[in-house]
Amino acid sequence: MVTATAHGKINIHLGVGPKREDGYHELATVFQSISASDTLSLVRGEGTVSEGSPVVGMEVSQSVPGEVPTDSSNLAWRAVDAVVEHYRGEHGSITLPQVTISLFKGIPVAGGMAGGSADAAAALVATDHWLAGEYGLDPLGKRGLHDLAAGLGADVPFVLMGGTALGRGRGDELIPMMSRGTYHWAVITSNEGLSTPSVFAKLDELREQRDDLEPHMWTERVSEALSSGNYGLLTACLRNDLQPAALSLRPELRTVLQVGFSQAGNSGIVSGSGPTCVFLCPDEEWARMIAAAVPAEVPGTSGMVVSGPAGGAAVVD
Structure with a gap:
C-alpha cells in the first residue's frame, strides 16, 4: 500500500546536563543521520475499522540481531495510531482498512542508533501519505509531523528530519547544521543491548561520586569542523558525556574502544x-x-560500515 524508509543516527557530540523536572536531561547534541536504514510498509488487510487502531499485526525481518516487539508497544505501531488519531480529531470518524506493518530492520537493535525512532518516523510519513492521498485530506506537513514525532520519543524528530543538526532540550529542539563532505564510520555493535534510562541513571550516580564529569554543552567547535568538512578537526571534537556511564555498566566496551583506537587513533566514542x-x-x-x-x-x-549524513524519513513507494 505504502512504503517508507528512515535512517539511523550517530551522536557526534552528546552533552548531558542536569535532570529536569519532567525527568529528562537537558541535552546539547549534534546528530548525524547515517546510511543504515529501516524500511516500513503498510499492507492492506480485508477488514475495516471505524474507531481504534487499524493495525492488526506486525511482521519483522532483519539483517541485524536483537528482539523487536511486534505488538502495540512497538513505536512504529504507536506512530500509525498517532497519525490516525490526529486525522480523526480533525475530520471526524473515518472508516479505514485494517493494515499490517511489515518492517525490515537494518539499524542495530538497542544500539543507541535510533532504530526504534527510525521505525516511528517511517510510520509517521507512511501513514500521513496514505491517509492524505487516499482520502483527499490535507497532509500534516513538517510542523504537524514534528509535533507527533516529539510526542513519541526524543530522537524521533531528528530521524524524521535527517541530515546533521544540533539538538537542544530533550534533543527534539532542532537546528539544522551545515555539513560539508561525506563522513565514513566503522560501527561496532554488541550482541547485548543497553537500556537508555539505566545509562542516564548511572551518569547521575557517577556525578554524585565524582567531580570530573561536568556537562559539555558547547558545540561551536563541532560546528566549525562540520562546516569546513575537515575530517581531522571533527575527529578532535568527538565527545559523549554518557560514555563513562556506559563503560561503567559494560566494562568490556573499553576493549572495543582500545582495539579500535589501535587501528584508528583516538577517533572513536560510544x-x-x-x-x-x-x-x-x-x-x-x-x-x-x-x-x-x-x-x-x-x-x-x-x-558494519556506514556513511553520513543521510536524508530524513521519506516515502519510497
Missing part, C-alpha cells in the same frame, strides 16, 4: 547511550578495516 561504538575514519576502506578488526578480537561484537 554512540549515544551505547553499547554501539563508532569510529570516524578518513575513507570507506579504513572503516572496513576497523569493522573487521574489532570483531575478530572482541567476542560478541559485529562490525
Whole structure:
C-alpha cells in the first residue's frame, strides 16, 4: 500500500546536563543521520475499522540481531495510531482498512542508533501519505509531523528530519547544521543491548561520586569542523558525556574502544547511550578495516560500515 524508509543516527557530540523536572536531561547534541536504514510498509488487510487502531499485526525481518516487539508497544505501531488519531480529531470518524506493518530492520537493535525512532518516523510519513492521498485530506506537513514525532520519543524528530543538526532540550529542539563532505564510520555493535534510562541513571550516580564529569554543552567547535568538512578537526571534537556511564555498566566496551583506537587513533566514542561504538575514519576502506578488526578480537561484537549524513524519513513507494 505504502512504503517508507528512515535512517539511523550517530551522536557526534552528546552533552548531558542536569535532570529536569519532567525527568529528562537537558541535552546539547549534534546528530548525524547515517546510511543504515529501516524500511516500513503498510499492507492492506480485508477488514475495516471505524474507531481504534487499524493495525492488526506486525511482521519483522532483519539483517541485524536483537528482539523487536511486534505488538502495540512497538513505536512504529504507536506512530500509525498517532497519525490516525490526529486525522480523526480533525475530520471526524473515518472508516479505514485494517493494515499490517511489515518492517525490515537494518539499524542495530538497542544500539543507541535510533532504530526504534527510525521505525516511528517511517510510520509517521507512511501513514500521513496514505491517509492524505487516499482520502483527499490535507497532509500534516513538517510542523504537524514534528509535533507527533516529539510526542513519541526524543530522537524521533531528528530521524524524521535527517541530515546533521544540533539538538537542544530533550534533543527534539532542532537546528539544522551545515555539513560539508561525506563522513565514513566503522560501527561496532554488541550482541547485548543497553537500556537508555539505566545509562542516564548511572551518569547521575557517577556525578554524585565524582567531580570530573561536568556537562559539555558547547558545540561551536563541532560546528566549525562540520562546516569546513575537515575530517581531522571533527575527529578532535568527538565527545559523549554518557560514555563513562556506559563503560561503567559494560566494562568490556573499553576493549572495543582500545582495539579500535589501535587501528584508528583516538577517533572513536560510544554512540549515544551505547553499547554501539563508532569510529570516524578518513575513507570507506579504513572503516572496513576497523569493522573487521574489532570483531575478530572482541567476542560478541559485529562490525558494519556506514556513511553520513543521510536524508530524513521519506516515502519510497
